[in-house]
Amino acid sequence: MAAKQSQPVMNEESKTMSELIEMQNISLKAAEMVEEGRVHKSLYSDPEIFEEELDKVFNNTWVYVGHESEVPEAGCYKTAWIGRQPVILSRDRKMNLHVLQNRCRHRGATVCEGRKGKTKSFTCPYHGWGYGLDGALRALPKPEEYEGVFDKKDFPLESLRVETYQGLVFATYRDDIESLEEFLGGAKKWIDLFMKQGGGYPLKVLGEHRFNFPGNWKIQLENTTDAYHFPIIHKSFVTSLDDATADIFDFLHGDGFVEDLGNGHSVMVMIPELVDLEEDLDQPIPARFEKLAEELRAEGKPEDEVKKLVRAAHGTGFNLNLFPNVSCSMAFFRVLRPVSVGETEIQHVALGGEGAPAPFNRKRMRLHEHFQGPMGFGTPDDGEAWERVHKGSQAGQDGWILVNRGLNNLHESKDGNVAGAVCSETGMRGAYRQYKKMMAAGEEK
């Protein structure tokens, strides 16, 4: 961008309008394209801004890489991404977690291509360099040619800083930023509430749906804190529900809210009565969960545990959006990955209880299949909308995306945060405020 700014200033009268507008946009830095209540549409489509985001956002904050239950035992691994960079989440023999760059220190090949699994080591297929689960370079063929050249201990797989909260594993390239817990801040309370949907069992990843869409990652970031779209784009999903469940999803007129939790995080409470799944356990079993209750009783579960599991099976009534790449969304994790300025990969991670009764986990998976993933009754309609946002936002040479809904109807939450109505765009504004801060880094005047 600096190179473009140094272009000679031309006589403005000699230029066409379109050239003028183009020059003006290019002269704006990404941080300046975010205002309170609107963001410039170039943020969805400018490849230079995308490259800048990978560096300034994804290389400079805590990025979600997985859940501890995905690497439950020593030797377990899963591959993940920090932006465009492949990494490995592994658990060593002492049960410590590591996030390693998936790049052999010799000539750069990936050392692990599986999505997840169990191994004793990571071996580069090209020349056979072997690394431990902690990334240490343990052995390589014909080492004598390296005598006096380098020491193996100086060439491990490079590792990132790793911290966890409630089983959520995050990594960062930055050793000098705040701890994960400080970064999560006001979101921790909501993560604690989210974890209750194991129904008394530790939360466990049951599987995942993977899909992509031709559009910018921030379109997805916005969506998880957007209740306004739900009854419109998801009308066909709501129609497929029984009346009682359809009533639950009719939340735009209820007491829900969106709260800005700071650091780009926000919570959108759609169904207030499903915030704490360990409360209101005396409620009767809803008709649609009667079959599950019967199966749990048949397994010998006492009635109080049946009620607890049935309530947990719903999932929570809120979406917790964690900047920049993960959301604890009602009953699942939504993980996004920016692939290019116009392509985003998304995982919808299904959750259940570790050691929970099989009928409970089955019901959780069936509910996930109903709405989530590329063949659910909800996601394809979201995907259609996002694709159209990406396409439509390229019309015109100048223009803004509005995120100002509810800007004049804010209040202070019990926790002292800015909050708006359930269908306000308070969460998007929180995310863009953090985005603006990160994109402005190094440009302070």
Add this chain to the structure above:
Amino acid sequence: MTVNTQVLNDVTAFIWHEADLLDHKGYQEWLQLWNNDGLYIVPAEFTADDNYEDTLNLALDDAGMRRMRVARLEDGESVSANSTGNTVRMISRVRVLEAGDDLVIARCAMTLNEMRHGKLVTYPADVEYQLQPSADGFRLARKVVRLMHADSFLRTVSFIF
């Protein structure tokens, strides 16, 4: 080896008939092909084992879910279904794995093409059929669609594989 071409022809004719119904959105007629306890399954992993109920799938439809899936595609409320044109699927490599009196199991290769917002999207898949012979032809007892994309990333889907 010898191939029982009569069974192979019967099975292939059924699979082609089903494919034609789906490509031309004859969904109500498609629903009638099924047994009541039949399952339409799209696993989330290409190599998933067959314990589908205890695994997360892209779709695991019993009769109720099939009816709701068809309703969603037909009722005009789904914006993605409304913008999906016809699909064109090619089926080949049909092999009968078992030919019992009560159940015929067959496997085939399928490539489904979709024009999505002006771009061609292609889904290769390995498809398994479990068919129950009856007086008026086969009934669908199970259809398992193993998508090559399942191990990677799909686009969103508003049709039936």
